[in-house]
Amino acid sequence: MKTKHMVLLGLLTAGAAILHIVESWLPTPASAPGVKLGLANVVSLFALAFFGPREALYVLGARIVLGGLFSGAIAGPAVFLSISGGMTSLLVMALLNRWAQPPFSLIGVSVLGATAHNAAQVAAAAILVGSPGVLWYLPYAVLFAVPLGAVTGMTALFALAKLPQKSLS
Template sequence: MKTRRLIYLSLLVSFGIVLHIVEAFIPLPIYIPGAKLGLANIITLLVLVLYGFKDGLIVSILRCLISALITGSVSSLIYSLSGAVLSLFMMSFVFFYMNKTFSLVGISIIGAQAHILAQIIAASIILRNSGIFLYLPFLMMISLFTGYFVGLVSNLTYGILSKNLKLIEVKKSYS
C-alpha cells in the first residue's frame, strides 16, 4: 500500500471516529432507542467510492473497534460492527453492480437499512428475543431519513474530495 494512500485512509478512520464520538453529543428532538444519524457512515461510503470494498472494510472495522475502545462502550461493539459490515456489503453490491440505477443517496439509504437490519438481528441473538423484530419497521422508516441525510453529505463531500485528491496527485506528478 502506498504511503500516501495509507495516510489518507488513516485520516478517514480518524474522521470516522470523531464523527462517531461527536454524534453522541448531538441531541435528537425525541429519544428513539437505537436511532442515530449515522454520521460515521459518511466515511464508510466515501472510502467505498474512493478506494473500494477492501479498504472500506478495513476502515469500517478499525473505526468500530477504536471508537468502542475510546468511548468505553465495548459492549455496543457487536451492534456497530455488525451494522457496519452488512451495510458495507450491501452498499458495495449496489455501487459496483447497480450504480447506474442508484445515486450515492440511494446507496446510502440501502446501507442505512442494512445497518439497522444487522443491528436488530444482533440484538435478537444477544437478547434471545425475536420480539425485537417488531421494532424493525419503525427503525427502517427512520433509516430512510438518516440514510438520505448521510447520502447527501457524502455526495457533497465526494465532489470536494475527488477534485482535491486529483489535484494532489497531479501536483505530485509534476514535482
C-alpha cells in the same frame, strides 16, 4: 499502498472514529432504540466511493475498534451492534456500488446501506436479548434509516465533489 493513500485512509479513520464517538453521546429516542444518525457511515460511504470496498472495510474496522476502546466497553453489546450493523451495511453498499450504480445513485446506495445497518442492528439486538419481540422495532428502524441514509449519501456526494481528484495521485 502508496504513502499518500495510507495518510488519507488514516485521516478518514480518525474522522470516522470521532463521528462515531460524538454520535454515542447523543441520546437515542425512547420510542425507537437502535436508531442512530449514522454520521460515521458518511466516511464508510466516502471511502467506498473514493477508494473501494477493501479500503472502506479497513476504515470501518479501525473505526469500530477505536470507538469501542474510547467508549470503554470493547467487548460490550454496543460493539457487537456496531459490528453487525456496520459490516452488513458495508456489504450491501459495496455490492450495490459495484453492480447497481447505474440504476441507483450514491444516495440510493446510501439509503439501502443505512436500512441494512439498522435492520442488522435490530436483528442483533433481538439475538442479544434473546427475544424476538425486539423485531417489532424493525419498521421504526427502517423509517428512520431512509431520510438519514439520504442525508448521508448527499453528504458523501458533496465531499466527493469538493475534494480535488488529483489529491490521490
